[in-house]
Amino acid sequence: MSEFRFICDVGSVPPRESRLFIVDEVPVAVFNLGGEFFALANECPHAGASLAHGNIDGDCVSCRIHHWRFSIRDGTYIDEEKPRYNARSFELRVVGGEVQVNLDA
């Protein structure tokens, strides 16, 4: 059964920035795109670098190590059409000022 869990307050991630949170031992990168929030698994699919510490450019984040780019909105690997390199994205919702994530989706 899928379940949303509290991950942070909306004020914890400033606009156009990202932060790393741990939920049930799962590292999750939360992004704030001008009031829209998104969550990706923190590990870059290439070699595991932190996506929360990547560079945000528009709707994508580029990994700091080898600069692969991923859609913040759904984790799609942008530089080539190779779905096996998509970052995992998590379902996210905002309820009453709380950012909540569903780790099962």
Ligand code: FES
């Ligand atoms: S570890 Fe992210 S692009 Fe290589």
